[in-house]
Amino acid sequence: MFRMGSTEETPLTARIIKKAFESGFDKAVLASAHPFFQSGSLLLLAKGYTPYGPFPKESGVLPGYYPLSHSLHAVTRDLADWIREQGCPAVPNPAIPLKLAAYQAGLGVYGKNSLLYVPGYGSFMHLRAIHLGIPFAGELPVMPSPETTSPCGECRRCQEACPTGAIQDSGQVCGPLCLREVLAGKLPEDRPLALKLLSRADRMLVGCEICQRVCPMNQEIQAYPLQVPDELASLLHLPSMMAESDAAWRHRIQQLAALLGTNIARPRRLKANAALACSTLKEPGDISTRLREYLESPESQDLPPAFRKYLSGFTG
Ligand code: SF4
Numbered sequence: 001m002f003r004m005g006s007t008e009e010t011p012l013t014a015r016i017i018k019k020a021f022e023s024g025f026d027k028a029v030l031a032s033a034h035p036f037f038q039s040g041s042l043l044l045l046a047k048g049y050t051p052y053g054p055f056p057k058e059s060g061v062l063p064g065y066y067p068l069s070h071s072l073h074a075v076t077r078d079l080a081d082w083i084r085e086q087g088c089p090a091v092p093n094p095a096i097p098l099k100l101a102a103y104q105a106g107l108g109v110y111g112k113n114s115l116l117y118v119p120g121y122g123s124f125m126h127l128r129a130i131h132l133g134i135p136f137a138g139e140l141p142v143m144p145s146p147e148t149t150s151p152c153g154e155c156r157r158c159q160e161a162c163p164t165g166a167i168q169d170s171g172q173v174c175g176p177l178c179l180r181e182v183l184a185g186k187l188p189e190d191r192p193l194a195l196k197l198l199s200r201a202d203r204m205l206v207g208c209e210i211c212q213r214v215c216p217m218n219q220e221i222q223a224y225p226l227q228v229p230d231e232l233a234s235l236l237h238l239p240s241m242m243a244e245s246d247a248a249w250r251h252r253i254q255q256l257a258a259l260l261g262t263n264i265a266r267p268r269r270l271k272a273n274a275a276l277a278c279s280t281l282k283e284p285g286d287i288s289t290r291l292r293e294y295l296e297s298p299e300s301q302d303l304p305p306a307f308r309k310y311l312s313g314f315t316g
């Protein structure tokens with residue numbers, strides 16, 4: 001989408017937008033950097049993706065969002081390099097609330113699951129931004145409060161499907177209850193609650209997209225899901241993740257880092273979540289032994305007590 005900010009828009013901004021599309025983004029919008037920065041403008045970028053189909057039954061699961069996020073980090077950096085070569089200061093991937101910035105720029109609207117829905121892509125898209133050192137010359141749409149633009153109506157499907165009850169009637173997601181946080185290692189102090197949350201993670205290793213999967217606004221996009229790449233499914237094969245030597249595990253992490261980035265391919269976090277996912281396998285075989293060995297290993301020693309207690313229930 002190329003939205004003209006004003007008739008005075010300079011050719012540079014038009015070239016930046018064109019280059020953003022050539023870089024693979026599906027949407028590119030210029031907006032004021034206010035209130036996130038004192039000056040300058042923001043280039044807001046979005047790229048849609050097709051969600052994965054089913055993962056093999058002994059594989060851990062993650063949303064297609066993460067490989068895309070990793071690849072777009074570099075694409076955004078390269079785009080910022082190009083913009084600087086045109087004489088315009090550009091800082092890629094600034095630490096700002098991207099959904100809010102995109103909403104204020106009119107890129108999409110919030111669903112009750114707190115995700116941004118972009119026309120044509122639903123919530124299956126990834127946002128990026130570049131802070132530009134030139135003033136924004138256009139006019140932004142005046143966006144009302146997100147509740148008033150919500151497309152959800154009386155729908156409650158995401159609330160009903162959320163395995164932890166994280167989505168509130170108000171349309172807010174309670175962060176500590178969301179599995180995205182739990183799988184990132186943020187467990188509540190309340191032990192019964194922590195045990196309950198861990199019991200809902202199923203085979204998810206990173207993130208959760210249940211509230212997106214059930215959303216009526218996302219059904220068309222899921223009609224032809226992407227087959228999970230063999231390489232990824234193999235790298236996430238749970239019994240193998242729990243059974244290999246230190247050297248093999250390091251090699252697996254390196255391969256996962258190439259696909260997902262080092263921020264996601266964190267060895268201890270992934271091993272802990274693989275152990276959690278293994279506890280759900282229907283025919284665990286020697287998994288109980290593997291889990292016991294894992295709980296006795298140095299790499300599990302910093303597990304939160306509730307996490308350890310939960311896993312110990314599967315060690316036979
Ligand atoms: S990501 Fe999962 S846990 Fe979080 S709100 Fe959505 S369905 Fe619930």
Ligand code: SF4
Nearest residue numbers: 111112152155158215
């Ligand atoms: S599932 Fe329903 S309530 Fe939830 S975001 Fe989608 S349309 Fe809105």
